[in-house]
Amino acid sequence: MLEFIDHIESPTAPTLVLLHGYGSNKEDLFGLQPYFKGYNLVCFQAPIAMGMGGYAWYPIDWNNGAKIIDSEEVASAKSLVLNAIEDWTASNKIRGRVVIGGFSQGAILSTAVYASGVKA
Numbered sequence: 001m002l003e004f005i006d007h008i009e010s011p012t013a014p015t016l017v018l019l020h021g022y023g024s025n026k027e028d029l030f031g032l033q034p035y036f037k038g039y040n041l042v043c044f045q046a047p048i049a050m051g052m053g054g055y056a057w058y059p060i061d062w063n064n065g066a067k068i069i070d071s072e073e074v075a076s077a078k079s080l081v082l083n084a085i086e087d088w089t090a091s092n093k094i095r096g097r098v099v100i101g102g103f104s105q106g107a108i109l110s111t112a113v114y115a116s117g118v119k120a
Contacts, residue, residue, distance in 0.1 A: 002084040005030050006042040014097045015040040017085055021104025023054035029103060044084050057109050078112050
């Protein structure tokens with residue numbers, strides 16, 4: 001399971017899952033929590049340590065200035081996030097609607113999760 005930081009209002013409240021950007025960590029977007037009164041909030045931490053407290057959801061090869069992204073790595077990260085959401089909602093008995101979003105690399109990954117058509 002991915003590391004996370006969360007705030008739970010109630011199991012029936014809507015839940016917002018936020019994924020941080022490349023080189024950041026789970027605490028980055030958690031600072032938005034005061035603006036989401038009435039919502040559960042969970043911020044997962046990406047699995048790839050980059051040093052200086054930063055993490056990535058999947059590697060990016062900066063080959064000669066061009067970004068090269070391995071689609072299999074993205075698919076693996078997407079599965080990891082889906083499993084983490086399922087585990088977190090089950091362990092906290094969450095019954096409200098779950099919405100996912102993010103910043104930078106986290107936004108790309110959250111869009112991939114959303115586009116997969118999974119219904120929470």
